[in-house]
Amino acid sequence: MLTILMEMMILQFTDVTYKVVIKGMTSTREKDILNGITGCVNPGEVLALMGPSGSGKTTLLNLLGGRLNQSSNLGGSVTYNDQPYSKSLKSRIGFVTQDDVLFPHLTVRETLTYAALLRLPSSLTREEKTKRAIDVIQELGLERCQDTIIGGSFVRGVSGGERKRVSIGNEIIINPSLLFLDEPTSGLDSTTALRIVQMLQEIAEAGKTVITTIHQPSSRLFHKFDKLVLLGKGSLLYFGKASEVMAYFSSIGCNPLLAMNPAEFLLDLANGNINDVSVPSELEDKVHVGNGEAETRNCECIFNQYLVEAYETRVAKREKKKLLAPIPLDEEVKLKVSSPKRLWGATWWEQYTILYCRGIKERRHDYFSWLRITQVVSTATILGLLWWQSDTSSPKGLQAGLLFFIAVFWGFFPVFTAIFTFPQERAVLSKERSADMYRLSAYFMARTTSDLPLDLVLPVLFLLVVYFMAGLKMGAGPFFLTMITVFLCIVAAQGLGLAIGASLMDMKKATTLASVTVMTFMLAGGFFVNRIPVFISWIRYMSFNYHTYKLLLKVQYEHRMPVIGGTRIDSGLEEVCALVAMVFGYRLLAYISLRMMKLQSGA
Numbered sequence: 001m002l003t004i005l006m007e008m009m010i011l012q013f014t015d016v017t018y019k020v021v022i023k024g025m026t027s028t029r030e031k032d033i034l035n036g037i038t039g040c041v042n043p044g045e046v047l048a049l050m051g052p053s054g055s056g057k058t059t060l061l062n063l064l065g066g067r068l069n070q071s072s073n074l075g076g077s078v079t080y081n082d083q084p085y086s087k088s089l090k091s092r093i094g095f096v097t098q099d100d101v102l103f104p105h106l107t108v109r110e111t112l113t114y115a116a117l118l119r120l121p122s123s124l125t126r127e128e129k130t131k132r133a134i135d136v137i138q139e140l141g142l143e144r145c146q147d148t149i150i151g152g153s154f155v156r157g158v159s160g161g162e163r164k165r166v167s168i169g170n171e172i173i174i175n176p177s178l179l180f181l182d183e184p185t186s187g188l189d190s191t192t193a194l195r196i197v198q199m200l201q202e203i204a205e206a207g208k209t210v211i212t213t214i215h216q217p218s219s220r221l222f223h224k225f226d227k228l229v230l231l232g233k234g235s236l237l238y239f240g241k242a243s244e245v246m247a248y249f250s251s252i253g254c255n256p257l258l259a260m261n262p263a264e265f266l267l268d269l270a271n272g273n274i275n276d277v278s279v280p281s282e283l284e285d286k287v288h289v290g291n292g293e294a295e296t297r298n299c300e301c302i303f304n305q306y307l308v309e310a311y312e313t314r315v316a317k318r319e320k321k322k323l324l325a326p327i328p329l330d331e332e333v334k335l336k337v338s339s340p341k342r343l344w345g346a347t348w349w350e351q352y353t354i355l356y357c358r359g360i361k362e363r364r365h366d367y368f369s370w371l372r373i374t375q376v377v378s379t380a381t382i383l384g385l386l387w388w389q390s391d392t393s394s395p396k397g398l399q400a401g402l403l404f405f406i407a408v409f410w411g412f413f414p415v416f417t418a419i420f421t422f423p424q425e426r427a428v429l430s431k432e433r434s435a436d437m438y439r440l441s442a443y444f445m446a447r448t449t450s451d452l453p454l455d456l457v458l459p460v461l462f463l464l465v466v467y468f469m470a471g472l473k474m475g476a477g478p479f480f481l482t483m484i485t486v487f488l489c490i491v492a493a494q495g496l497g498l499a500i501g502a503s504l505m506d507m508k509k510a511t512t513l514a515s516v517t518v519m520t521f522m523l524a525g526g527f528f529v530n531r532i533p534v535f536i537s538w539i540r541y542m543s544f545n546y547h548t549y550k551l552l553l554k555v556q557y558e559h560r561m562p563v564i565g566g567t568r569i570d571s572g573l574e575e576v577c578a579l580v581a582m583v584f585g586y587r588l589l590a591y592i593s594l595r596m597m598k599l600q601s602g603a
């Protein structure tokens with residue numbers, strides 16, 4: 001009994017306001033998005049947030065779901081079982097966003113299984129978690145497409161309705177006490193939409209609290225909601241039982257002139273469109289619809305004002321009084337909400353392995369990409385032919401050019417593949433972190449290590465071709481030292497790519513910055529310019545091309561030539577240390593940038 005009580009969640013919001021600061025070229029102004037919204041929703045109820053486009057539904061939903069944290073812009077109070085929002089709520093809240101943020105190459109079953117493994121409490125075994133994923137698939141009627149990939153803009157996968165159900169499944173899998181949904185039915189046919197709303201009703205009946213925004217529900221859908229918040233231009237026009245809304249508007253003199261769907265009538269009211277609506281006689285003169293746009297807008301404003309005031313005077317006070325009454329809740333139930341402890345579904349290591357496997361599955365299609373393999377092998381073959389069995393003993397046949405190219409090639413590619421890593425996954429990362437699915441460090445490690453195996457196989461292939469075709473120094477020692485040098489260069493260059501991607505989180509900006517950086521590093525690499533002016537010579541110490549080039553020269557020419565093309569051959573320790581510092585330093589920078597990234601809707 002106590003567990004059921006602990007799971008229940010009463011959500012109350014009183015006089016909620018929200019404004020944004022809009023910065024223009026010359027001035028800064030404030031815009032009110034929500035003006036004093038009050039309401040409450042109890043376990044077992046579905047609350048619908050309705051209103052025209054731009055009326056503030058999504059903002060209110062984000063705010064109630066704890067996903068807007070600019071407290072200076074927030075006013076009023078939102079409580080969960082009489083307690084303010086705390087991080088421990090993240091694991092009890094399910095939030096289905098308007099856009100389906102899912103991995104396109106995972107199948108429906110894989111998506112839900114990974115969500116179950118990461119999000120369900122650690123008290124459950126792996127088998128129990130997997131079973132929960134299968135139960136959700138059945139609950140949502142997704143059996144037929146469970147082995148189909150989700151798909152996205154470039155790959156065909158499940159249908160829009162199925163994708164929406166997977167998004168909902170991703171959230172209900174944790175059995176949340178509070179479920180928020182942003183337009184779960186938009187873009188779906190009325191039967192599928194009805195099915196989804198019926199499902200929400202069933203979820204609520206199981207003791208959960210459900211809040212959903214809805215655009216234009218059919219009348220069948222409309223009658224499924226228990227409570228309704230109607231917004232117009234950020235103000236509250238109605239909060240109460242959905243079944244009583246028509247009676248309320250009739251009591252303030254607004255009735256539909258034609259037989260119409262109640263939702264359509266309400267949206268007309270909220271939009272200030274009074275063409276098919278009878279209005280009270282005192283308003284009739286003021287809101288006489290004219291032809292001009294300014295006149296229409298004025299009429300909409302007056303009507304909106306009338307509705308806001310009517311609600312304020314007739315209902316708001318009564319509702320607020322009800323909300324002020326203390327909730328008869330056990331202290332333990334309240335404490336559970338206010339506990340600052342975050343609950344992870346899996347240990348760090350489990351999170352790492354799950355995310356590692358998920359990463360490999362998601363990218364399996366381009367993991368062994370023949371295109372990349374062909375690109376590397378053909379470049380290696382061309383290089384091998386150009387430097388075919390070149391003579392290393394005389395300065396004429398010097399392979400410095402080849403060695404420098406190797407340092408540039410393996411410094412260039414890893415940067416450009418790594419910069420996309422985080423920007424590409426930004427939406428998913430932001431969504432999953434908002435739900436506290438895993439620790440950022442586990443994600444970071446999994447994401448940066450899951451690509452390593454392939455990234456280290458390709459240079460082996462490359463060197464096997466080039467090394468022997470070009471006739472570089474024979475022997476296992478030099479060959480393996482060359483390979484280790486190239487590995488170090490790749491891992492350092494990847495670090496730079498990750499850091500640029502994570503700090504900018506924008507592919508265009510990242511590509512621009514990366515090309516400038518890579519070019520600078522290449523020029524400072526010691527092959528093109530030897531006498532760099534002192535004031536800028538520090539730049540080459542930051543260049544992984546420079547260190548790699550010096551190490552490659554050392555492996556080939558140590559004990560034979562002390563200086564090659566102006567580059568001195570020395571112990572190599574400095575270069576190795578510099579590369580190792582880059583491997584970790586750039587990654588640390590990337591991790592810090594990700595930590596500072598704003599989460600979804602600012603949460």
Ligand SMILES: Nc1ncnc2c1ncn2[C@@H]1O[C@H](COP(=O)(O)OP(=O)(O)OP(=O)(O)O)[C@@H](O)[C@H]1O
Nearest residue numbers: 020022031033051052053054055056057058059060
């Ligand atoms: N950060 C912001 N900066 C500027 N304007 C904002 C910001 N957030 C919201 N708005 C404005 O607030 C209003 C309400 O936005 P919101 O997304 O909540 O509307 P909505 O009712 O969900 O609309 P829709 O049904 O079209 O999704 C809009 O006019 C929007 O432009």
